[in-house]
Amino acid sequence: MRRVVLTGAGTINALGHDVPSTLQALREGRCGIGPLQFRDVERLAIRIGAQIKDYDEAAHFTRQQLALHDRFTQFALIAAREAVARSGLAFDGELGPRTGVILGNSGGGLSTIDDSYRAVFEEGKNRVHPFTVPRLMANAASSAVSMAHGLMGPSFTVSSACASSNHAIGLAFQMIRSGMADIMLTGGSEAMLCFGGIKAWEGLRVMSPDACRPFSATRNGMVEGEGAAVFVLEDRDRATARGAEILAEVAGFGMTADAGDIVMPTVEGPERAIRAALADAGLNPEDVDYINAHGTGTAANDRTECAAVARALGPQAERVLISSTKSMHGHLIGGTGAVELLACLMALREGIVAPTVGWEAPDPDCPLDVVPNVAREARVAACLSNAFAFGGLNAVLALRAA
Amino acid sequence: MTTRERVIAIIAEQALLDPSDVREDMTLADVGIDSLGVVESIYAIEEAFDLTVPFNANDPQASEFDISTVGSIIQAVEGLVAERA
Structure with a gap:
């Protein structure tokens, strides 16, 4: 069986808009949780979350791209771009068909669903944006990453709630190990911080109103975040042969x-x-x-x-x-x-x-x-x-x- | 229906019991309601009485809303109804 290594990483999340800034926050023990800011937040009982700050979607995407990409897809694309750049790979020629994308996701384009329901139910409109379905489908992020980088190998989205990303990364690892693909982009993205997303979680009564304190006797629930991380997984022999910097081995x-x-x-x-x-x-x-x-x-x-x-x-x-x-x-x-x-x-x-x-x-x-x-x-x-x-x-x- | 009768009806429905089989000294575990059932019962109470019940499933004992027995739940709901009036 082939061995599998990580040769690229990218992210955007509440701690940073890329890997170096995120690692700096993790080193410093900095908390990215704060008051939520979005429409109708005043109607929620839970009003904190780890929201990505200073996010300007227009700085990353054109108007046409923004019409097609829900936040969870935007985050995946941003993370994938950083990961690919870090790996030093280009996927033209024979490499594209030997590379796939498996991303984890649970909520799909939840802001798109929220906005569309608001339009038809609350505002009484009888028309939604023509790209509502391609925006909200859970595989939108995996497909967008495959298109952005020309990746034509095994590609799909894994949905197993809080384990989605680990299942995705695990499957990508197995595909390279078995020889089905040489390189995989994998990880996950989520953008549930919108009115409907938090309202649903509120109902289960497991959310903390004030802070996330894991393993502490004083813990009182979870706090939701948003963002993405994407990794380049690669056949170890291949990565070694091209002199790539190996970040770690998926064992x-x-x-x-x-x-x-x-x-x-x-x-x-x-x-x-x-x-x-x-x-x-x-x-x-x-x-x-x-x-x-x-x-x-x-x-x-x-x-x-x-x-x-x-x-x-x-x-x-x-x-x-x-x-x-x-x-x-x-x-x-x-x-x-x-x-x-x-x-x-x-x-x-x-x-x-x-x-x-x-x-x-x-x-x-x-x-x-x-x-x-x-x-x-x-x-x-x-x-x-x-x-x-x-x-x-x-x-x-x-x-x-x- | 009194508040007491309505709360017992909600709990009985959740537990798939006849309301006459639900006694005030019983715990929710006694009537066969698990943690998910507790959350559903509280939701049903909120809907029936148009109330917001302070309850966090991570620490049911610590919340002001005492769910230790059927009787304590009735008292807590009566309290919230009175508070609102």
Whole structure:
């Protein structure tokens, strides 16, 4: 089987409009959560989120492009552009057909849906914009990235709620490993910060009204974010032959289903996914130095996640560093695993583990080293990135330093 | 219908029970309502009484709205109705 490496990364999220600014924020433990700003926000009970600041869509896209691209597609295109530039690749000639795009997404073009429903229901209009469907479809971002870069290999969108990005990256990894493609652009994007998007989450009563404090005894729920991260995955021999800078190796992938409850996670499902990722990567618990947690800041997730890590790693769980960067960039739902992979790259490449900010007090149900509030220097040779979705779908990536 | 009867009717419907089988000393777990059912019951109460119930599923015990028993829920709803009047 071929080995798979990362040779490019790009992002836009509440912490920064590119990878260097995002990593700087993660190092500093800076929180991107603040008051939400969009139409009808005053009708919401939850009014905070990790919104992308100073975003000028006209600076990135033409008027014609903006007519076709919902925010979640715009974010994916911006992240993909940075990732491709970083990789130094061009996809003309034979490379285009050997390269594909798999992105995670959960909500589709939610602002487009919101605006269109508002027009027909609230304003009584009988006409919507002609591009409403190509804007709102969940595969719009993957398709737009494929068109922008001439990528003609296996391409589609993966939707598994909060695990979408990890499932997407895992599938892209398997496709290169098996020889189906030589290069894949993968990651995820999400833009749910609009009235309807937050109103729906409000209904479930799991959102925090004031802050995201994962693993802290004082946690009171999740906070939503928005944005995208896209990575270039490449056959290792190919990347080495062309002298590419290798950012890290994708070493393994594990996925399981709880087959339990639609919203309450089990311990066993995540535990089995962690074990599967380790086995697939050929790693032992003592090899893992860092885990980027799913860490939503809800009562249910954080407790079961810590139990799953403790069971999967055994005594090694006492040593491993585990942090939730959702405390800074918010929960990007279908895009979250992609942005969180940046924290894994920082740990592997720079030896800096991003903190869990907003942490106030220990919770006996979360007795792990959660790197509270301040980044930590540590030698990280291998790490995991957890994603556990509503619907009980679990996806864990294992990475190794280049 | 009194507030008490309406709350019991909502809980009974959620629990697939006859209202006469729901007693005030019962917990929601006793009547067979799980965490999702709690959220749905609170939504039904809000809709029925046109109220906003302060409830966060991450920490049900900490909220001002006491859901420990059927009786405490009735009292809490009566309180919110009185507050509004």
